[in-house]
Amino acid sequence: MSTPARSTDELRALTRADLMDLARDQQLPGRSSMAKDELVEALATSGSDAASDENVGAQARVPHGSRVDAFRALAEQRARGEVRFMPRQLSGHDRRLHVRQTVREDHETRIAHRSQDAEAKFEKLADSLYSFFRGTCLLFYRDIAGEDAWMPTVLTLGDVHPENFGVMPSADDVPIFGVNDFDEAYYAPFTWDLKRGAVGFVIAAGTEGGMDAAKQLRIAECFVRGYVGAMRSYASEATEQQGQMREDNAPKLIRRLIKGAHEDRDAWLARKYHDEYRRGFRADDEHVPVTSRVEEFQAALDRFVRDNDVEVPARAGGMRVKDVCERLGQGTASLGLPRYYLMVEGPAADGTDDVIIEFKQARRSALAGLAPPSEFQVDGTAERITHAQGVHLVRGDRFYGAVEIDGLSFMVRERAPYKDEVELDELSPKQWRTYARICGESLAQSHALSDEAGLVDHDIEPDVLAAIGPEDLFVTDLVAFAAEAADRVRADHAYFRADHALGAFRWVDQVFR
Template sequence: MTAKKPTADTKKPRPETKKSPADSQPSDAGDGLGGGTTASRFEAFRDLAQARARGQMVFLPRHLTGHERRRHVRQTIREDHEKRIANKDEEAVAKFDKLHKSVFSFFRGTCLLFYRDIAGEDAWMPTVLTLGDVHPENFGVMPSVDNVPIFGPNDFDESFYAPFTWDLKRGATAFMIGAGAEGGKGRKKQRRIAACFVSGYIDAMEQLAADSSEQYQQMRQDNAPTLIRKLIEDSLEDRSHWLARKYHDEYSWGFKADDEHVPITHRLPEFQRALERFVEDNGVEIPDRAGELRVKDVCKRLGQGTASLGLPRYYLKVEGPRQDGTDDIIIEFKHARRSALDGLTPPCDYVVDGDAGRISHAQAVLLVGGDRFYGAAEVDGVAFMVRERAPFRDDIDLDDLSGKQWKKYARICGRSLAQAHALSDEAGLVDHDIEPEILASIGPRELFVDDIISFADDAAQRVREDHEHFRADHELGAFRFIDRVFR
């Protein structure tokens, strides 16, 4: 990863404009299918985003209707899953089946579709390091650097430097869709819940602008709101029980084989070397609980995630100091792919090279005192992001939330997002105080909230219509094929 933060005496570097091989490939590129024969609209959308950012009046995909919109949805999803479709990946089929069943899952699994609809938008707004995929289930409980449970944003796969409003627009849309699909709330209540998310963001940003406390705040069991404290308490489980329940074979040594875990013990030496390189390259301070960092077994993890379903993911079992299987550590290697925002944001001075490096950079910036094993690694030339699995990693059960709890949770997530954005000028690349800029750009609060909610209302309806297009296409076998250019 290379990431440079401009200083007051140094002019910020302009983003690289020369095309790279990845620029002409869709997000799942790299399957060796012959490049030029595979249809990609990456460059066309990059040009569209840049034109929009310059203030030109351009036609966006969200203006499409009827069959033309259906074709756009089909092409975008095919493009975004090119490698998985071409390789006839069974998990890709499982992902499409999952998206078919639920509009909320569809929204979560089609980030590229959402961002192509806002290509180049809000170019005049302050730039921050965005999460990229804000939704109610991308906040949760996870291990801190001290191996205690904390609550905050827990998914940085789509992170990218972009206008701060992009996270608010996706988050507000997500809360509307989630409250409707998972919570059974009507349109008026959906709007109120989404408004709580945006209001929570503004409230927290005002506080952070006044006290600059973003570097020190950490939501733990002892200081969390009741709703989050209950989530943390419910997530706690003894490590030995957790390992026995989820991972151990009958000897408490290797991984058990089931529908989710496929042991690949023959690759143990390879992943031992990869883990050692990761620790060295990322400067990880090995905690005592990791023992001698000895990998006991490796498995391929199946069926996890929504957007990432079908991408390679591996678990490493690291032997703990007791050497009896009761205190082992589980380290995850997850394939890192290009952000859905890449090529769609307004031109930006802040660039982080490499997908795994970008994700690792985002976690280090946006989460105070996060997982010490979070970072970037490479296995056989493929980029992976690395993190620790823990007994207390968990997220909210949306089905169980009452109307009042939906509003409280939305406000909490809005506040958490504001803290993450405020950290962009601390550990991130932003070289000036960002909170006052964000507050100034918001202007009249009621108008800003109304603008975001109105956008989200339109976007949520578009997602529902897109989901129907997707369902019809999926039932006709559309996603067993990729688009190719024939001459």
């Protein structure tokens, strides 16, 4: 039995996100380019609103399966030192079911909305072991829920792997190298970043670098030893607040990366973004102009500048939004979440010096509810990410911040002409070891800053070094963990590929009566 169509007034009372849900269910053409008022009008006159209401209602009547509370309880028990069976101890078909449930839970909204980017993400995860590792943070952290609770708490990056370090803009608009993705950042034991990072280097060295098992573990060891050595230096010299890695002081490998990343802004804009008249975004497979939403995003940008106390540089002119586009197909973990680029007119007003600002929907950290309980907490979603960027980088991107649009939390940052990452498949074995060491050192600096700009209220470096104890033993333990975890990721990937081929990720788990 069909339900009555919604009136215009009822539709206006919904957020744009709710309207987009209805428009997706109806497969309303052109929905992504519509402003909120246009969506209201299109839905009010489409005549098929009732059918979509039935679908939405049916989904609402059947709750989705969730193990969030169960894993939070497990993390608390493990943090208290209780001996509990952990999901990493599962084997065979039981492990396959755990992998399937966890991936479904992590992508529940994107699956329910039948997001094309979600399908693209699952294809990407199926095609590459390294992409699978990068895109399944929740699976990784459920395997270590509540562990290492006695270790010092720092502001962790949360998702450490070789491609979450790179070149990005500083507050002074010069390229710097360091940690560059804060989506999963969370206060947790410092060892959690080292464990994920060591596994990330093992898997990447194998899939991207073609290294054999022995070389993979050697590279992971270089990453951990780089961290330990740098942490010792910060404990004795306290230089973490002075450390910006720039072209003039970077190691040779990073200096070449920064130098190669330089590109003239005019040429970069023309190559990647501008239409033929330089008045806005060109339409292609990655960018869908939504010019009708300029006024809406101008208001959001103005609110962002005000609420985040952004000191607008002269190169951003009057922060006038020329155009807006939806960015498709970017990222791995965040693929399928709304992402927009704003083209801000530069002082020349001729398109040669425009500034590109990114709005990316933020999400809950994979570590939330799994990290051992801590007195250090940051409220909000994008606010948590913004806090992490402010702590982890010395004078990083001045446009980093948070803003809310239609009830959704968005992280804001600048897209710069010189944003770049190391080409992993071009590194020699020696360069892999050097790069791993540099990344370990960079991570140590980020952790050392937890008691400077972060919430940690005591000198963290001595505690970390005391927890590390004998270096060789600490490194041996972490490399052994990485070897076992990497084997588990390989097995999990095989389960995922088999399930994906059978259509397992077109549906979410539902709880029936």
